[in-house]
Amino acid sequence: MNKTKGIVVAVLAIALGLGACNSGNMRRNPGKIYAPDMTYSQAYDAYTHNPNFADGETSRLPVNGTIARGHELPDHLVEGDTNAYKTFTTSMRFTDAELAEGGRLFNIYCGVCHGNKLDGQGPLYTSGKFVAMPANLKDSKYLSMTPGTMYAAIKFGKNMMGSYASQLDIKQRWMVIAYIKQIQSENGGAPFTFGAKEEHTAMAMEETKH
Numbered sequence: 001m002n003k004t005k006g007i008v009v010a011v012l013a014i015a016l017g018l019g020a021c022n023s024g025n026m027r028r029n030p031g032k033i034y035a036p037d038m039t040y041s042q043a044y045d046a047y048t049h050n051p052n053f054a055d056g057e058t059s060r061l062p063v064n065g066t067i068a069r070g071h072e073l074p075d076h077l078v079e080g081d082t083n084a085y086k087t088f089t090t091s092m093r094f095t096d097a098e099l100a101e102g103g104r105l106f107n108i109y110c111g112v113c114h115g116n117k118l119d120g121q122g123p124l125y126t127s128g129k130f131v132a133m134p135a136n137l138k139d140s141k142y143l144s145m146t147p148g149t150m151y152a153a154i155k156f157g158k159n160m161m162g163s164y165a166s167q168l169d170i171k172q173r174w175m176v177i178a179y180i181k182q183i184q185s186e187n188g189g190a191p192f193t194f195g196a197k198e199e200h201t202a203m204a205m206e207e208t209k210h
């Protein structure tokens with residue numbers, strides 16, 4: 001008797017097991033859902049029509065006048081206003097790590113023409129593939145160039161040099177300029193003023209006091 005019971009239980013278990021697999025008879029309906037609005041998102045998918053906005057677009061631009069986290073205020077420099085270029089500057093100061101990052105960016109974006117040594121002998125120019133002579137940033141003309149004029153060259157380009165505004169954000173542009181100014185200061189240029197070492201130690205001391 002016990003044996004038959006055992007067999008019945010085993011057969012039932014196998015039948016249930018197979019039933020769970022639902023093989024051969026696929027169910028396409030997920031069955032009852034407790035909270036459908038949690039299972040199925042009510043959000044609009046990107047690029048779909050959205051009746052909630054006048055322009056019908058779901059993907060929105062940032063609100064006017066807002067600045068993304070970690071980004072700088074816009075610079076308001078207008079192309080062609082060379083007087084404004086000369087006096088344009090920044091209060092940003094950079095740590096050694098940031099200056100090294102400026103150097104890395106320079107070698108990526110500028111070195112191909114201006115040379116990693118800033119001497120205007122980058123491989124694109126020396127190979128003859130790019131005919132316009134890039135500025136020799138170690139030349140006295142450029143040693144005395146104001147940071148704002150350099151900034152304008154990066155933002156708007158200069159004659160045969162294209163704009164790097166889309167590759168370098170505002171902070172990165174200044175990091176590159178600070179790097180150039182640091183090298184220039186070691187090659188007869190004005191003393192380097194973009195360093196932040198002292199300010200940082202002062203801030204660190206201020207923090208330990210609290």
Ligand code: HEC
Nearest residue numbers: 109110113132133134135150153154158159160161164176
């Ligand atoms: C494709 C080559 C090329 C690249 C890349 C390039 N430049 Fe230039 N750059 C030039 C040339 C050519 C000039 C000379 C323009 C002139 O005076 O006619 C120049 C001029 C300059 C000047 C002098 C601007 C002035 O007002 O006289 C600065 C500063 C400068 N470049 C910085 C940079 C920086 C920083 C980068 C990288 C973000 C860079 N360049 C990338 C070709 C290049």
